[in-house]
Amino acid sequence: MIRAPRRAARLRRAGLWGLGWVGLGVAMLVWQVVAVVKHSALFPTFTATVSTLWQMLTSSFVTSDLIPSVIRLLIGFAISALIGIVVGLLTGYYRAVREWTTAFFDFSRSLPTPLLIPVALVLFGLGGTMVVVIIATAAVWPVLINTANATAALEPTLVDTARCLGLRGPALLTKVILPAVSPQIFAGLRVGISVSLAVLVVAEILGGSSGIGFFISSAQQSFQITASYAGVLVLCLIGWVADSLFLLVERRLLRWQRGIVGGVHD
């Protein structure tokens, strides 16, 4: 009965979605034009960058840099997500835990993670483990803080209801509290993944022996400017893929929430 307006809405959304791609195309075009006009060895054209990228994808770059970086990203992010959610739920739910940990958490998370890289280098040496540790240390905070705040702010009625239904302990946490705070957890995870990507590169530039960050900085140092631009493009693509996957999962898992807030489209 409301098919017509719905189709219109879908068309409009498709149109907006298309517009986003047009905007991206314009940005690439501007890049191309500026680079052609400037004609500088330090500023490669978009097409040159893409063709270098294409060659890289069939070279040893994939196995020695791209795949290690992606694995570090995934492991580091997974560790931060797990710790962030579990510790966040506990600190949010138990006031005693919260009071004990607040000061420590506030202190720790205000520390810029790159500062930890020299220390981590000493502890874990050059390479993958150090990078994973740095990612986990940085990305855990948005997840943890979001989860803890949402859990602490849970409706008392919701918890009372769950208790009256006989839910306690782990069942209370997994069946009621976790789903109730999942929208905020997802928001934290999304921030966490972009933080992960950022510190991945920093850690690899400062103390990596492989990886995309390492590739970009060594390409730059050996004046392979186009290759370092291509490395940056690879990072953009990884970030975009991660975020898209996230939205996909979020849309599935949190359909109920979009219903409550009245169908927010993104």
Added chain:
Amino acid sequence: MTDPILELRHVGVTLTGRDGSVNEVSQDVSLELAPREFVSIVGPSGAGKTTLLRVAAGLRRPTAGEVRFGGKPLTEVQAGISVVFQEYNKSLFPWLSIFKNVAMGARRLPVAERSSRVRGALDMVGLQGFESRYPWELSGGMQQRAALARALVSDPKVLMLDEPFASVDALTRGLLEDVVGDLWERSSFAALLVTHDVGEAVYLSDRVLVLSTRPSRVLAEVKIDLPRPRSQGSTRQLQRFVELEAQVLGLVHQAGRSAAGERPAT
């Protein structure tokens, strides 16, 4: 007289704020609820009615006195007591369908019986056909019906209702009162209703208890000798209903006034 199913013996509740301030909510409240009996608690706002209900449900421990359920001390929430809260929108789980919400109330039942019992409960409250809907897709009245089904699916000994109809419009409230009244007539649970609506208390109950303002005590008990079954159309027209309503209303006002007169002394 048969042994009461639920008993509050000299229950006192004192809340201690985090700043050390002491707030005495209830002082020496005693009440008995016989099996199959319908008792309401009314009182001026701020009388701590909801706190008292949370104590009676085992959600909060009293600071003085004790609660007994089925002849044994009640120290935690327990199977056999169900609670319907005022805020259905915070009490139903928005990530679960209506069916699954009600099934949460059937967690203590044998697995094989669950889905037929859930269906039965949904039929009882007139929600057949809405099993796969989400709470936020239903009107307020229907959501409260779902909460009622979830409370009753486990076949409790005592149903506690905390201002259950305060968040719906007057017409829906009348309908819901009759749903509760009918279910109570047809089932075997005792009901404890907390409300500020004197007419509603008189209409549904066998006895109405009037609380004083904080720290609350039971000021008066009024036996409601209206014939059953009752209905909105006929019962509320009875001379006796009007008398009882006026009597209880007078007591509530008296409670509020005496508190106002007492306040300077404290």
